[in-house]
Structures are given as C-alpha cells and as structure tokens.
Amino acid sequence: MNDTLSLLNRHRSIRHYTDDPLLEGDVRAAVAAGQRASTSSAIEAYCCIRIRSAETRQRLVTLTGGQTKVADAAGFFVICGDTRRHRLAAERAGRPYDSRLEAFLLAVIDATLFAQNMALAFESLGYGFCYVGGLRNRLPEASEALDLPRGVYPLFGICVGRPAETPIERPRFALDDVLHEERYPDDAQVLRTLDAHDEAAAIYYDKRGNEMPRWTERMIEKFETPIRTHLSSYYRGQGADLT
Ligand SMILES: Cc1cc2nc3c(=O)[nH]c(=O)nc-3n(C[C@H](O)[C@H](O)[C@H](O)COP(=O)(O)O)c2cc1C
DSSP: OOHHHHHHHTOOOOOOBOSOOOOHHHHHHHHHHHHTSOOGGGOOOEEEEEOOOHHHHHHHHHHTTSOTHHHHSSEEEEEEEEOHHHHHHHHHTTOOOOOSHHHHHHHHHHHHHHHHHHHHHHHHTTOEEEEEGGGGTTHHHHHHHHTOOTTEEEEEEEEEEOBSOOOOOOOOOOGGGTOOSSSOOOHHHHHHHHHHHHHHHHHHHHHHTOOOOOHHHHHHHHHHSOOOTTHHHHHHHTTOOOO
C-alpha cells in the first residue's frame, strides 16, 4: 500500500480536538490542494469561508443542533457552492445567467470535490476533520450569520484540528457491493448486501458499546421523515432556480 492509499484508508471522522492551533501555512497548503481537485469545465464553482469569530462559531453551534465541536475545533470552514463569480461576469457583460438545476448541481459537485481534497490534505498534515451537514438545519439563519450574497450556496461545514481521540474504523459496504460489473445488481442481491451490512454495523456498535437499532432500521427512520424542508425555498432565495 502506498502513502496515499494508507492515508485514505486510515480516515475516521474526528470530533474532539486538542487546543493546538491550525498553522497558517497548513491552511493555505490544504486549500491549495483542494483547489487542485477536478472542476467541471474549469468553472471552479466553490469557495470556503473560514470562521474565526468566537461569537459566530457559538451561533453556529446552536444552528447546527448543538454541535459544540464547531466552536471547539481549531478551524471551522463553511463550504459553499459559488456561482457568484459567473453571475457577476455575465452581469458585467450584460448577458443572461442560467441558474437552473444543472448550474446548482455543478456548484455542489465542484464544492464537494474541493472540500474532500482539502480535508484529506489536512489529514495528511496530521489534523483530523469532521464534516458538519448540520449547517443545513437552519440554513436561512446560518446564511444570515455569514452574510452570504446571492449565488453563494452554503452546503456543509468542516471542523479541523489535531485529534484528541482515536475512534475505531466505521464499517463500509463490502467492496463488491459498491463495485458493480457492467450492470446494477438485482434487488435480491441488494437486499442480501443490506443484511451483511447490518451485521457489520452491529459489530461496530458493539465495539463502541452503543445500543443501536440495525443500520437498515436507522436508514428507514432517517428517510421516512421529511427533514430540512426549507432547503428548496432557501436555495431558490439565494438565486438557484432548481428547475
Ligand atoms: C456531508 C457530510 C455531513 C456530515 N455531517 C455531520 C454532522 O453534522 N455531524 C457529525 O458529527 N458528523 C457528520 N458527518 C460525518 C459522518 O457521520 C461520518 O463521515 C460517517 O459516520 C462515517 O464515519 P467516518 O467518517 O468516521 O468513517 C458528515 C459527513 C458528511 C460526508
């Protein structure tokens, strides 16, 4: 296994951090590595906003459902799809900007690729990170706290800091359950996959000492109840047409 594979395979989300600061050179190196990610047609439709203000961080703890790591981590970054540059270029040229779903998706995909490259770069420098999708819990308020202009779509946060914990590896599906040859498997095969994953997840929770419902049960629960139902109206308000 080479160093890159070994880094990728060592990943665990880190939610507790030491008090060590983020070195400025490391932040710039990680963001630069993020920027080297592939970008659809070179549109670079993303940005990240580093939040240093303790007051804003505290506000975001509340808005993310009490995730104290947002305040505790040495660094907190908000990852955004960013269509503002394209909009301003079009506006300055007196030309239309088409804000339908494809433009939104391009920004989400670009921003996510950027973020994962950046996060892995931080890991390679000895930091740990945790994404914070909870940023979307109360997005209009988070967006107001960040004073985001039209065309900028906050997607998730990332906490970064030196690890103060060593969590055990969280299981994934078996490789052959995600790597399909030529065609998607039939439903019976997929259902067998779920049973195997339930078992792997049960072993994981057992090791962690957590009583948890089966993985499939958790997924059923997660997707049977609508959550964050404000998202389409929020993103439309930010200038995404989404049709
Ligand atoms: C987009 C995204 C959003 C996430 N949001 C949160 C979050 O709000 N809070 C949290 O503690 N973990 C969050 N996570 C971390 C996941 O729970 C974690 O990656 C997953 O359980 C797998 O664990 P691992 O990263 O340790 O392998 C998020 C992960 C992703 C990719």
